[in-house]
Every structure is written in C-alpha cells, then in structure tokens.
Amino acid sequence: MSFNREFLQRINKAPDEKIDSECIDMHIHYTDFLQQSDGMKSLINQMDQSNVKKCVIFGLPVKKKWDAIEPERPQTYLDDEAKCYYYSLADELLAQQYLGLDEANKKRIAPTICSFNPTDCTAVDYIRFMLKKYDFWKGIGELLLRHDDLTNLTMEETARVNHPALNEIFRLCEDENIPLNIHQNSTSVGHNDRFEYLHELESVLQIYDATFVWAHCGASRRVTNKDYAAMVKGMLDRYDNLYVDISWVVYDDIVCKNLKPKDDWVKLIENNSDRFMIGSDLCGHYEKLGKTLARYNGLIRKLSPEKRSDVLYRNAEQIWFKD
Numbered sequence: 001m002s003f004n005r006e007f008l009q010r011i012n013k014a015p016d017e018k019i020d021s022e023c024i025d026m027h028i029h030y031t032d033f034l035q036q037s038d039g040m041k042s043l044i045n046q047m048d049q050s051n052v053k054k055c056v057i058f059g060l061p062v063k064k065k066w067d068a069i070e071p072e073r074p075q076t077y078l079d080d081e082a083k084c085y086y087y088s089l090a091d092e093l094l095a096q097q098y099l100g101l102d103e104a105n106k107k108r109i110a111p112t113i114c115s116f117n118p119t120d121c122t123a124v125d126y127i128r129f130m131l132k133k134y135d136f137w138k139g140i141g142e143l144l145l146r147h148d149d150l151t152n153l154t155m156e157e158t159a160r161v162n163h164p165a166l167n168e169i170f171r172l173c174e175d176e177n178i179p180l181n182i183h184q185n186s187t188s189v190g191h192n193d194r195f196e197y198l199h200e201l202e203s204v205l206q207i208y209d210a211t212f213v214w215a216h217c218g219a220s221r222r223v224t225n226k227d228y229a230a231m232v233k234g235m236l237d238r239y240d241n242l243y244v245d246i247s248w249v250v251y252d253d254i255v256c257k258n259l260k261p262k263d264d265w266v267k268l269i270e271n272n273s274d275r276f277m278i279g280s281d282l283c284g285h286y287e288k289l290g291k292t293l294a295r296y297n298g299l300i301r302k303l304s305p306e307k308r309s310d311v312l313y314r315n316a317e318q319i320w321f322k323d
Contacts, residue, residue: 007248007249008288010252010295011288011291011292011295012291013259014259014291014292014294014295014297015294016291016294016297017290017291017294018049018050018051018290018291018293018294019050019051019052019290019293019294019296019297019300019312020051020297020300020301021051021300021308021312022051022052022053022312022313023051023052023053023278023293023312023313024052024053024054024055024056024277024312024313024316024317024320024321025047025052025054025055025056025278025279025280025289025293026055026056026213026245026247026277026278026279026316026320027056027058027142027181027215027245027247027248027277027278027279027280027281028043028055028056028057028058028279028280028281028282028286028289029057029058029059029060029142029281029282029283029284030043030057030058030059030060030090030093030094030097030284031059031060031090031093031094031283031284032060032075032076032283032284032285033060033062033063033064033074033075033076033077033084033283034063034064034066034073034074034075035060035063035087035089035090035093036284037093037097037284037285038284038285038286038287039097040097040098040100040101040109042286043055043057043286043289044101044105044108046286046287046289046290047108047289049289049290050289050290050293051290051293052289052293053108053313054107054108054109054110054316054317054321055108055109055110056110056112056138056139056181056279056316056320057094057109057110057111057112058094058112058114058141058142058181059090059091059093059094059112059114059115060087060090060114060283060284061086061087061090061114061115061116061142061143061144062077062084062085062086062087062144062150062154063084063085063086063087063090064076064077064079064082064084065082065083065084065085066082067080067081067082070082076283077149077150077153078149081153082153083153083154083155084150084153084154084155085154085155085156086115086116086117086154086155086156087115088115088116089115090114090115091113091114091115091130092115094111095111095134095136098111098136106136110138110139110320110321111136111137111138112137112138112139112140112141112142112181113127113130113131113137113139113140113141114140114141114142114143117156117159117165118143118144118145118159118163118165118166118169119156119157119158119159119163119165120165121164121165121168123165123166123169124168124169124172127140127169127172128172131176137178138179138320138321138322139178139179139180139181139319139320140169140173140178140179140180140181141179141180141181141182141213141215142181142182142183142215143159143161143166143180143181143182143183143184144159144183145159145160145161145163145182145183145184145185146158146159146160146161146183146184146185146188146197146200147183147185147220148185148188148189148220148221148222148223149221160184160197160200161182161184161200161201161204162200162201162203162204166204170204170207170208170210171208173208173210173211174208174209174210177211177322178210178211179210179211179212179213179319179320180210180211180212180213181213181215181245182201182212182213182214182215183215183216183220184197184200184201184214184215184218185197185218185219185220185223186198186201186217186218186219186223186225186228186231187223187225188223189221189222189223192223192224192225193225194225195225195231197218198218198231198235201214201218201235202235202238202239205238205239205241205242208241209241210241211241211243211319212239212241212242212243213243213244213245213277213319214235214242214243214244214245215245215247215248216245216246216247216248216249216250216281217232217244217245217246217250217254218232219248219249219250219253219254220248220249221249224253224254228254229254229262229264229265229268230264232244232268233268233272236272236275242275243275243276243277243315243319244275244276244277245276245277245278245279246276246277246278246279246296247278247279247280247281248279248281251295251296251299252295255299256298256299259295259298260298261298261299261302265299266299266302266303269299269303269307269311270302270303270304270307273303273306273307273308273310273311273315274310274314274315275315276310276311276315277311277315277316277319278293278296278311278312280292280293299311300312
C-alpha cells in the first residue's frame with residue numbers, strides 16, 4: 001500500500017488511460033502517509049474522468065514521522081528510517097470531507113473506520129463510539145496487520161490478524177454485519193517457500209462469520225510464492241466469508257507476468273468471480289486514478305461478460321454499499 005516511485009513507474013507502463021468499463025474502486029485511501037490529501041473534490045473529479053462510479057475509501061491509520069535527523073520531508077513509509085505511529089484523527093479527516101459532499105456524491109462513497117491501534121484491547125470502544133457519532137460508515141479497514149516493512153517501521157507491538165485485541169472487533173462486525181478490509185501478509189519477505197502467516201488468518205476465519213476482504217490477497221512488496229494462485233483458491237474454497245482484492249503489487253507481481261495476466265489466475269478469477277474485486281490503492285493523491293485502474297484491462301478483457309461485471313462492480317456493491 002503505497003504510491004512510491006516504483007509503483008508509479010508500473011502505472012505509467014499501462015497502455016490505456018482508463019479502465020474499459022464502469023467500476024467500483026474498492027481500495028483507495030483519503031490521505032497519504034503524512035495525512036495529506038488532494039481532497040474529496042479532486043477525488044470525485046478524477047472518478048468522473050476515469051470510469052469509476054463509486055469507491056470504498058479508507059483513511060490511513062498510521063502517520064510517518066519526520067525525524068529531525070532526516071534532511072528531507074518523507075512522502076511514504078519507505079522514504080527513510082523514521083517510524084510510523086497510529087494516528088487518531090484519520091477517521092475525522094475523512095468524515096469531515098464526506099459530510100461536505102452533496103447527497104448524490106455521498107451515495108458514491110463508502111467510508112470506513114480505521115483510525116485505531118489494532119493491538120489495543122480497548123479499540124472496539126472507539127469503533128462503537130464512531131459508529132454512534134456518524135451513521136454513514138460502511139465498514140472497517142484497511143487494518144494494517146502483518147505488512148513487512150511497514151510493520152517493522154510502526155511503533156508498538158506487531159499487529160496480526162489473530163491478535164486478542166481484534167476479537168471483540170470481529171465479534172462486533174459479525175453481529176452487526178459490518179465488512180472488514182484487512183492487510184495480513186500470507187508470509188514474510190524471507191520465507192517465500194511457504195506461507196508462514198496463513199495460519200493466523202485461518203484461525204480467525206474458523207471462528208468468525210464476519211465478511212473479510214483480504215487486501216492484495218495477502219501479498220505485499222517482496223512477498224510471493226510459486227503456488228500463490230493455488231493458495232488463494234484453497235482459501236476461497238475453505239472459507240465462504242472470505243473475499244479478496246487484487247489491488248497494489250499483487251496484480252503486477254503475482255497475477256501478471258510482463259503486464260499480461262497468467263492463465264492460472266484468469267481461470268481462478270473466472271471460476272470464483274463472485275469473490276474478487278479491484279482497487280487503485282492510491283493514497284491521498286488521485287491524478288493517476290484512471291491510469292492505475294487501466295492496468296486491469298488485460299485481465300478484464302479475458303473474463304466472460306457476466307464474470308467481468310462481478311469483479312468490476314457487483315461484488316463491491318453488495319459488500320460495501322448495503323443500505
């Protein structure tokens with residue numbers, strides 16, 4: 001999850017300027033890692049130009065510190081060695097912008113709650129407070145759990161999907177039918193021969209019946225495996241409350257080879273089209289929205305029309321835009 005220079009280079013390689021068909025961007029962040037944003041007006045403008053009918057928008061639950069020892073102001077979490085910390089105003093920044101929209105555009109935006117420390121056992125109290133304060137929230141997320149470099153750079157203990165602090169949150173989501181978007185790596189950077197952290201997610205899915213959307217299919221920078229498609233298929237087969245989004249690097253690094261979707265992934269998505277969604281994963285700056293989503297055209301064109309609609313629109317509509 002980042003809009004760094006490497007990711008920008010990938011985006012610019014996309015041959016198209018926007019996605020072929022109307023879609024829902026189900027993974028976008030209102031701010032960057034400095035909690036800065038182009039603003040909701042800019043987002044709506046870019047959506048209108050980019051074939052994006054609706055979007056699911058998260059705040060960013062952490063803020064990158066600009067240490068006095070660092071000569072340059074950072075832009076993303078990887079720019080220097082300074083730490084990130086949980087930022088309590090992320091949801092309020094999003095909420096105030098959402099409240100300023102007209103009614104027609106409010107219907108196009110699904111805001112979610114993320115501005116809490118997922119290792120704090122009182123975090124569920126904050127979520128209940130925010131659900132009571134504002135009635136427009138559509139879900140929880142993106143929860144930044146095991147996230148390789150970002151986890152290493154974030155103050156506090158390691159966040160993981162089976163941390164005890166999340167039990168009451170998952171129970172609340174189960175009871176209130178609130179969907180979650182979670183970033184939980186399937187493995188570590190150093191263990192691409194096995195799925196080191198998969199048991200943590202499975203232990204949660206075996207207990208809770210909430211709707212979980214697994215960000216990036218559990219992939220991240222330098223997190224991969226030769227059997228990744230088979231692993232995702234097995235997870236979808238075993239847990240019918242698990243959905244996946246193919247935003248960020250999973251699409252370029254794992255789903256595709258040289259920007260062309262691999263046959264096993266096309267087959268997997270075609271056969272499980274009711275479980276996949278797409279997203280841009282842009283953080284606060286939206287000028288590349290059309291180009292970012294245009295990367296998916298190669299995949300979308302290989303799917304049958306009905307399955308294409310599932311991935312582009314229908315799944316996100318049913319999960320995130322419930323009345």
